[in-house]
Amino acid sequence: MNILVTGGAGFIGANFLNLLVPRHPEHRFINVDALTYAANPASLDPIADRPNYAFARVDITDADAVQALFAEHEPDCVVHFAAESHVDRSILGPRQFVRTNIEGTFNLLEAARTRWAPGDGLFHHVSTDEVYGSLGPTGLFTEDTRYDPSSPYSASKAASDHLVRAYHRTFRLPVKITNCSNNYGPLQFPEKLIPLMILNCLERKPLPIYGEGTNVRDWLYVTDHCEAIWAVVERGAVGRTYNIGGHNEVRNIDVVDRLCETVAELTGQDVDGLLALKTYVKDRPGHDHRYAIDASRIGEELGWTPKETFETGLRKTVQWYLDHSEWVDKVRSGEYRNWLDANYGDRG
Ligand code: NAD
Numbered sequence: 001m002n003i004l005v006t007g008g009a010g011f012i013g014a015n016f017l018n019l020l021v022p023r024h025p026e027h028r029f030i031n032v033d034a035l036t037y038a039a040n041p042a043s044l045d046p047i048a049d050r051p052n053y054a055f056a057r058v059d060i061t062d063a064d065a066v067q068a069l070f071a072e073h074e075p076d077c078v079v080h081f082a083a084e085s086h087v088d089r090s091i092l093g094p095r096q097f098v099r100t101n102i103e104g105t106f107n108l109l110e111a112a113r114t115r116w117a118p119g120d121g122l123f124h125h126v127s128t129d130e131v132y133g134s135l136g137p138t139g140l141f142t143e144d145t146r147y148d149p150s151s152p153y154s155a156s157k158a159a160s161d162h163l164v165r166a167y168h169r170t171f172r173l174p175v176k177i178t179n180c181s182n183n184y185g186p187l188q189f190p191e192k193l194i195p196l197m198i199l200n201c202l203e204r205k206p207l208p209i210y211g212e213g214t215n216v217r218d219w220l221y222v223t224d225h226c227e228a229i230w231a232v233v234e235r236g237a238v239g240r241t242y243n244i245g246g247h248n249e250v251r252n253i254d255v256v257d258r259l260c261e262t263v264a265e266l267t268g269q270d271v272d273g274l275l276a277l278k279t280y281v282k283d284r285p286g287h288d289h290r291y292a293i294d295a296s297r298i299g300e301e302l303g304w305t306p307k308e309t310f311e312t313g314l315r316k317t318v319q320w321y322l323d324h325s326e327w328v329d330k331v332r333s334g335e336y337r338n339w340l341d342a343n344y345g346d347r348g
């Protein structure tokens, strides 16, 4: 198969390609990425020279470029990761989220619809549990939970999910959708909670916790997510949605405490000194309280379960950031420093 992977220079896309390109020499993987601030080509060093891997710098908001990409590479399958992915950025500047997440997805769907014969091809859309909104203290998101997005990011992802389903119902485009909970692990841009806290611990900077830190996320190690996506690509039913999650609900404040303990253990720093860096700052507007996934469908139908526990995953993640200071230096551009000032500057 020719597999077009969008957003493969970002966090999850790069982990996906690093895992699957060596494992599947019979498939050709074409990584399509605009290389925004969130991308790091160095993340793909392990596979850059593989014969079944190619890179194309294309912005998916450019409809003509997307059509040309399909003409050149003749994909049989699209695995669509490319997106603006950070909730706080969508609050400070929503326009690019509408462009990339909605229009970009539309351009890919149009290319697939017009170039694939009816019933041919597979469009796998990678989405998020944030489309379901926020849970109270109990309950889980299932594939039938009503969409109720809170942020411009999650609203744009919800719109893209609807477009993908509409193309299936109206044009019979073969699609699959996965909605996953919070990922963590190597190669994650340090605007997200876990890598931000690790790097701030290493530099002894404040650890900014939004509100009271009681919001709950369901954390999943990134390669577990990648394996789940591949299981759905290979064996999932066409037209079906699969929720993916870690059965691993943790309050933000407890995530930060565990990170402080893990960093202290792996670096020999004093844990109390790290815990003292915790700083409560102004809350995120529209902050969803709790996410938790019922992943029984993918477990029962495809036999997928996560391999990492939060403890083993966090240790691997902290160790990865300790071992990859060069990668970290590459992503901490002037843009990153400007982002920290814009997002945290007036939170107090
Ligand atoms: P990321 O921000 O790390 O990477 C996004 C990638 O998309 C980058 O390489 C970027 O250059 C590329 N991109 C952005 N705009 C583009 C455009 N217009 N054209 C082409 N490429 C473009 O994101 P991530 O965390 O790896 O998330 C990947 C996907 O998974 C997203 O669709 C996201 O909604 C979804 N998701 C993420 C999580 C999570 O916890 N990170 C959880 C569930 C679902």
Ligand code: DAU
Pocket: 085, 086, 087, 088, 127, 128, 129, 130, 180, 181, 182, 183, 191, 192, 193, 194, 196, 208, 209, 210, 211, 213, 215, 216, 217, 252, 284, 291
């Ligand atoms: O649930 C899946 C989603 O998880 C993905 O769709 C998104 O792409 C991904 O960014 C992530 O969204 P979150 O908003 O949950 O992740 P983030 O790392 O930004 O925040 C996690 C929690 O930590 C959230 O409750 C906000 C809080 N937080 C975050 C930051 C950056 C803080 O308390 N302080 C911070 O500095």
